[in-house]
Amino acid sequence: MKTRGKLIDFAIDVFLFCFSILMILPLVFLVSNAFKTPQEMLAWPPRLIPSDPTLENFRSVLTDTPLPLWIFNSVAFSTLSMVAIVMTSAIAGYVLAKFPFRSLNIIFILILATAIVPFEVYMIPLYFQAQALGVLNSLWGLLLGYLVMSFGIFLVRQNVMHSIPDELLEAARIDGAGEFWIFWKIVLPLLRGALGALAVLAFFQAWTSFAWPMIVTTTRDSYTIEVGLALFQTGFTVDLGRLSAASAAVLVPSITLFVILRRNFVQGVASTGMKE
Amino acid sequence: MLQQKRWRFAILAILPTLAIFAWVRMYPIVETLRLSLHEWNILSKNKPFIGLANFRELFHDQLFLNALTNTSIIAFGVVILTVPTAMVIAGLIHHRTHSRFSGFYETSVFIPHVVSLVPAAMAWKWIFDAKLGPLNALLEFFGIPAQAWLFDPVLSVICIIVLCSWQALGYAVLIYLVGFKNLPVSLFEAAKLDGASGVQRFWHVSVPMLKPITLYVSVVTLISGFNVYAQAFVLASDSQGAPGRQVRVLVLDMLENSFRNYRVGYAASEAVVLLSIVLVLTLIQFGLLREKGRK
Structure with missing residues (x-):
């Protein structure tokens, strides 16, 4: 009975192992293809490690496209969006959790209600707002769509309610602390974990955004990496070597970043599922 | 007096966030609703009110109906493929929590x-590519003729479903893992004492207990399926290389109406249709959850 159970566990491990490998195999091949010559791309079965690795694909991508600029745009956009979302969520989430006024409840319901509406629904009017501000084709235009995050406010609010006792705040007030001082010196440090998770979530949300950058940026120099790559591929539909090179240049750093920040990320995503 | 001071702080503190919120969320949402009832050609100054004419036109618009069908097929296809797979994989990973590879499983699925x-x-x-792709090579190896995966209207929809499911799976598995961790251990032990096998425990205990999670994951996956755009844009170029034209999806159709045909009001009415679909799905979810709570 014991040995049979062990055998089954072993079989499950083998299955999960193969499944996990299959999940990441497309990405592994993408990186490998980036180093292949056009002849080798045709080889069957596809080789995991190119027999004749070449940097030609990378060189030609770099001469044909402003890839470093696109990466810079994406990094700057994602970082600014992350900062804006963490700041607005921290203060709003705290106020909504600890100040029981009826007017604030109404605000909270409004924020929750907009959370249901997908971004794609209202991005066209938002585009005209960006146009009116004259920020199309710029970092600020990109940022306009990603300044706040309903879920972020919700996440901070839940965290404050669960992890910061009212007594702590009352004690500080009795000692004569000002409201702002309390937020800055007591609340923020206690929220470090939640805000870390939110920061990672916000960064990746902007980093992987597609539809909004697609309509806001129309000049080659203002593209984010996603838009740049998507439009680059339409020009060279068949040249998979160069497409792979450009994609790999983006994937490898972002996957590395993810693996490093995995704990934060998983915590953030998992808490989205627990709100019910 | 003290109460008033605190109220003043609360309002001042939330005001900047609220202002941004009103400006980049609430206003454009209301504007979408308003524009959907107007005819607005970008080039003209006036926007006459035309009631529901946009919506009436939508339901005779072949391109839109085509987009709506494709999008629905993709969204439901992704759910059917993702949710059961995610449940089984999460169950297995949960079963092997103490395995030294469990971190590897979670990471690579995610x-x-x-x-x-x-x-x-x-x-x-690359995988689906007709000439270079390993998929066709594999098929030929087994004597099955090669397919033009990305140029056939039916096959390219399947390709998009596969790509979307591959991406959605990690999220679903993660949520299920949280669900499995929160299941009461005593229940499984009781089932074990009654002689239920692992498969039976999964089918008769885990599956019913995880129903709220299944509901949540299904609705979230469906909603993100209805917003599919980038996947179709990249995978489904038509023979002239125009991106996304092969498999028309709602968001693409909406953006084309707005920025290529300059019919913003009409595009807004499409956005309202998309919003209604999402709202109905969300309401169904809440309804089912509440019903369960009452029992």
């Missing part, structure tokens, strides 16, 4: 969910 869409889609473009 990675496709976090990589940016376009580079990941490139990998699949």
